Amino acid sequence: MFDRAAYKKAAKAQLKGRWKIPVLTSLLIFALISILCSALVAFFGDDITVNLNAAAGNFRAGVHGGPRATTASIFIALIVAAFLLAQKRLFHIMKAEPRPVTFGDYLEGLGQWWQAVRGYLWRTLWVFLWSLLFWIPGIIKWYSYSMMVYIMAEYPEIKVSKAMKISKELTRGYKGDLFVTDLSFIPLFILCGLTLGIGFLWLMPYYQATYTNIYHALKETALASKRVSPEDFA
Numbered sequence: 162m163f164d165r166a167a168y169k170k171a172a173k174a175q176l177k178g179r180w181k182i183p184v185l186t187s188l189l190i191f192a193l194i195s196i197l198c199s200a201l202v203a204f205f206g207d208d209i210t211v212n213l214n215a216a217a218g219n220f221r222a223g224v225h226g227g228p229r230a231t232t233a234s235i236f237i238a239l240i241v242a243a244f245l246l247a248q249k250r251l252f253h254i255m256k257a258e259p260r261p262v263t264f265g266d267y268l269e270g271l272g273q274w275w276q277a278v279r280g281y282l283w284r285t286l287w288v289f290l291w292s293l294l295f296w297i298p299g300i301i302k303w304y305s306y307s308m309m310v311y312i313m314a315e316y317p318e319i320k321v322s323k324a325m326k327i328s329k330e331l332t333r334g335y336k337g338d339l340f341v342t343d344l345s346f347i348p349l350f351i352l353c354g355l356t357l358g359i360g361f362l363w364l365m366p367y368y369q370a371t372y373t374n375i376y377h378a379l380k381e382t383a384l385a386s387k388r389v390s391p392e393d394f395a
Contacts, residue, residue: 163338165345168378172370175255182262183255183366186248191361193244197237204233242281243274249314252366252373270314279321280313287325304336305329311376316394323393330388331379342375 176183247270254266284306292299308328313319332339346368353360383389 163335163375163378165338165342168342168374169345169367169371171256171374172367175252175370175374176366179255179261180363180366182264182267183248183251183370184362185264186244186251186267187362187365190241190244190248190365191358194237194241197240201233201237238285239278239281243271243277246273246277246280246310246314247271248369249310249373252370253311253315255370256373256377273313273317276313276317276321277310280309280324283321283325284309300340301336304339305332307339307372308332308376308379311373312394319394327383327389327393331376331383333388335379339375342371 247267250270250273251262251267254262287306288299288302291302306325306328308331309321309324312324312327313321316324346364349360349364349367353364380389384391
């Protein structure tokens with residue numbers, strides 16, 4: 162059973178008294194995006210525009226200004242992907258252990274930067290290919306692959322292709338629930354927009370902690386139904 166309210170409630174409980182490091186990592190990620198994109202605009206000039214969406218912990222950027230600018234935006238996305246995977250690892254720790262997390266816990270996750278880069282490229286490629294059919298298949302596959310990074314954050318040695326395969330199994334029958342979960346965050350996204358973006362520093366950890374709980378619930382369900390086995394995560 163997919164209990165969205167329970168996953169959100171658990172996220173709040175896991176963050177209670179431990180907001181500091183998650184908020185700092187969110188600040189780091191947003192600052193990194195801002196610096197990199199400012200450098201991109203400065204390098205290519207005012208004739209390009211950069212559209213960002215990283216508040217939910219999944220970096221997406223749209224750049225208009227030619228092939229070179231697009232290539233640069235992909236490079237930025239790859240850098241940010243490593244920092245986002247490290248943050249997801251942090252929330253795995255917060256779910257598993259009651260101890261206060263440290264910034265060192267986050268920095269350890271950056272050691273998976275190469276896996277994060279490959280995972281981002283692989284997922285983006287497949288979502289793009291499905292989107293060529295129409296935007297609806299692209300959205301469906303986006304949710305189908307949505308657990309990939311959480312899997313990689315928990316199992317650093319897993320192959321990217323295997324993480325994608327497992328994600329498809331975990332999300333089978335639940336993609337609609339994931340979509341509704343995202344819709345439930347829209348009011349908070351709007352409120353954070355009214356704070357000039359400052360509120361996203363707290364919303365991003367809340368969103369990520371919620372999805373971490375969803376991931377573990379989906380994994381337990383898939384293991385119980387034998388759609389996946391413990392050996393699949395090796």
